[in-house]
Amino acid sequence: xxxxxxxxxxxxxxxxxxAAAHLRAAxxxxxxxxxxxxxxxxRSAEAAERxxxxxxxxxxxxxxxxxxxxxxxxxxxxxxxxxxxxVAEAGFHMVVxxxxxxxxxxxxxxxxxVQAAGTVATVPYVYRYHPLVREIRSRREAGEMGELLxxxxxxxxxxxxxxxxxxxxxDPRTGGASRAFADIGSHWADLAEFVSGERFTALMAATSIAxxxxxxxxxxxxxxxxxxxxxxxxxEDIAVATFRTERGVLANTVISQVSxxxxxxxxxxxxxxxxxxxxxxxxxxSAWFGxxxxxxxxxxxxxxxxxxxxxxxxVPPGHPQGWPDAFAAFCADTYAAVKGEQPxxxxxxxxxxxxxxxxxxxxxSAATGDWTGIGTAVSVFTTKTEKP
Numbered sequence: 001x002x003x004x005x006x007x008x009x010x011x012x013x014x015x016x017x018x019a020a021a022h023l024r025a026a027x028x029x030x031x032x033x034x035x036x037x038x039x040x041x042x043r044s045a046e047a048a049e050r051x052x053x054x055x056x057x058x059x060x061x062x063x064x065x066x067x068x069x070x071x072x073x074x075x076x077x078x079x080x081x082x083x084x085x086x087v088a089e090a091g092f093h094m095v096v097x098x099x100x101x102x103x104x105x106x107x108x109x110x111x112x113x114v115q116a117a118g119t120v121a122t123v124p125y126v127y128r129y130h131p132l133v134r135e136i137r138s139r140r141e142a143g144e145m146g147e148l149l150x151x152x153x154x155x156x157x158x159x160x161x162x163x164x165x166x167x168x169x170x171d172p173r174t175g176g177a178s179r180a181f182a183d184i185g186s187h188w189a190d191l192a193e194f195v196s197g198e199r200f201t202a203l204m205a206a207t208s209i210a211x212x213x214x215x216x217x218x219x220x221x222x223x224x225x226x227x228x229x230x231x232x233x234x235x236e237d238i239a240v241a242t243f244r245t246e247r248g249v250l251a252n253t254v255i256s257q258v259s260x261x262x263x264x265x266x267x268x269x270x271x272x273x274x275x276x277x278x279x280x281x282x283x284x285x286s287a288w289f290g291x292x293x294x295x296x297x298x299x300x301x302x303x304x305x306x307x308x309x310x311x312x313x314x315v316p317p318g319h320p321q322g323w324p325d326a327f328a329a330f331c332a333d334t335y336a337a338v339k340g341e342q343p344x345x346x347x348x349x350x351x352x353x354x355x356x357x358x359x360x361x362x363x364x365s366a367a368t369g370d371w372t373g374i375g376t377a378v379s380v381f382t383t384k385t386e387k388p
Contacts, residue, residue, distance in 0.1 A: 008335050011035045011063050013083050014074030015047040018097060021327060022072045022124075023051055028328035029335055031070075037063050039075075064090045070120075070338055073097060076174045077182070081106040084121070084349075088113045093120040093338045095331070098186055099359060100352035102176035107356035114349045122334045123352035125190045127266060128345050129326035129333075131300050131312040132287040136270065136277045137195045137345075138306030139289075145272030151192050151243075151251035152269050155184040156262035160237060166214040172234050174217075178359050179235035181207075185255035185362075186355040188266060189243075192253070193354075194345065195279070196270055198245040200358065202373050205365040207236035210258045241362055244371075264323075285320055308344065 010031040012019055015038040026033055035055035038044040044056035057063040060083065063071070070093040073083045081101040087094045088110070100123060101107035114121040127133060139145060159165065169175040169183060176182055193199060213230040237258045243251040256262075266281035278288040285300045300309070301317035312329050314321055333343035357375035365372040 007032065008069040008338060009034045010070050010072060011037070011057070011066065011068035012053075012072045012074060013037045013060075013063070014072075014097075015039075015043050016074070019047075019072075019074035020051070021324070022074050022095070022331075023053075024324060025327035025331045026072065028324070029331035031331070031335060034068060035063060035066060060086060064092070068092065070094060070335070076168050077176045078102050078174045081110055084110050085113055088117045088119060088121065091117055091119060093334075095122050095124060095334055096349065096352065098123050098125070098352055099176060099182045099356055100349060101356055104356055104360045107353045111349050111353040120334065120337045121349040122330070122337070123347050123349060123355075124327065124330055125187060125194075125347040125351060125355075126323065126326045126330045127187055127191050127281060128194050128347060129312055129329040130279070130281070130284045131305075131309045131321065132284065132298070133191065133195060133279055134308035134312060134345070135298065135300075135306050136279055136287055137197075138308050139275075139277065140195065140197065140270065140272070144275055145270060145277060146274030148196055148198065148247075148249055148270060148272050150269075150271040151196055151198065151245075151249065152253065152271075153188060153192070153267040154254040154256070154265070155188045155267075156254070156259040156265045157184060157257045158260050158262050160210070160257040161260055163211040163213075164215055166217050168217045170214055170233060170235060171217055171231075175235060176359075177235065178239075178363055180237055180255050180257045181239040181241075181362055182359050184257070184266070185239055185241070185253065186359060188253050188255065188268065189358050190347065190351060190355060191266070191268055191279075192251060194347075195268060196249075198247065198249055198251070200243040200251065200374055201246050202371050203241050203243045203358070203361055203365055204369075204371045205239060205241040205362045206369075207240075207362075207366040208238045209233050209235075210237040236366075239362065239366070241365075281323075284322055284326075 008031045010026045010033045036047045036053050037057040041058040048056035071087045073096040084096045214233050216229045239255040269278045276290040287298050289296050301313045333346045336343050361372040361374045
């Protein structure tokens with residue numbers, strides 16, 4: 001990676017699974033994690049002790065008064081904008097989890113506030129940081145694939161396959177009006193645009209719900225089954241979307257959180273006039289390239305590699321790298337940007353806004369059955385919790 005270990009002081013808002021991932025990645029990238037803020041002071045103190053962090057903040061004002069160099073926001077979706085606006089207005093840099101907001105209006109407000117503040121605000125679309133993702137992107141930029149004809153793929157999980165599985169993400173009041181697509185489809189769409197260089201302009205989508213009811217949310221994501229009072233399910237388990245790009249290229253994706261045996265199977269294929277390429281996130285140490293004459297599997301770090309792959313090769317070939325390494329590389333690039341560098345491919349709050357625009361269009365299309373422009377208007381379909 002291009003950034004040397006950082007001495008930046010990091011504060012984390014959130015104490016759940018994804019906050020723990022941010023903690024590990026921040027430390028791996030060389031930052032000093034100096035404090036954590038939970039939903040109540042007792043949770044802050046417990047997390048600080050569990051993680052070996054010096055301070056458990058009792059409130060957001062206390063965190064801001066401590067003046068960390070950068071704040072990681074890793075809380076339920078409906079709180080992202082509240083925290084992020086406060087951090088930006090205080091003049092601090094941040095990493096904010098996706099979706100950056102549960103309404104397009106709020107996402108645009110946050111992006112504008114960050115721009116006015118002149119601070120660094122990044123969003124952890126960390127799949128960009130797998131070395132072989134950068135290899136495919138570099139070969140496409142070099143013209144090896146020819147003209148792109150088609151993009152397609154999927155992101156499949158199974159953690160909500162049981163009708164008794166439920167978390168806060170299922171509740172639109174905390175997770176937002178989209179669940180599966182906002183949670184994982186957003187990663188696929190970001191990766192597809194990043195690797196291909198194409199920009200989606202319109203989409204047509206359909207969604208479905210696997211079970212009419214689930215238990216009241218009581219546990220963390222990926223925690224398994226639950227029992228007790230059941231409530232109606234309003235957010236999608238499955239989304240299927242077809243996109244059209246500025247150049248007229250078609251793309252298609254299948255998003256599911258109820259596909260048995262699939263844990264985090266993000267698959268992206270680019271089909272060009274000279275060559276096709278595939279990245280499978282569950283097999284991140286190799287990429288598949290195909291031509292009319294046959295196919296080749298390229299392994300990380302072997303042979304002549306693109307400079308952008310080499311930048312993220314942390315260990316020699318044969319020693320596997322994975323998602324935690326990609327997360328740490330994202331954090332290192334974020335911290336480099338805070339220090340004034342301009343890392344290639346760093347996802348910012350503008351990419352987070354772009355994601356909310358796509359989510360908004362998907363919900364509109366699923367409700368109307370129509371092709372819908374992306375980012376063309378504020379839609380009433382973005383969230384059920386937004387005030388009129």
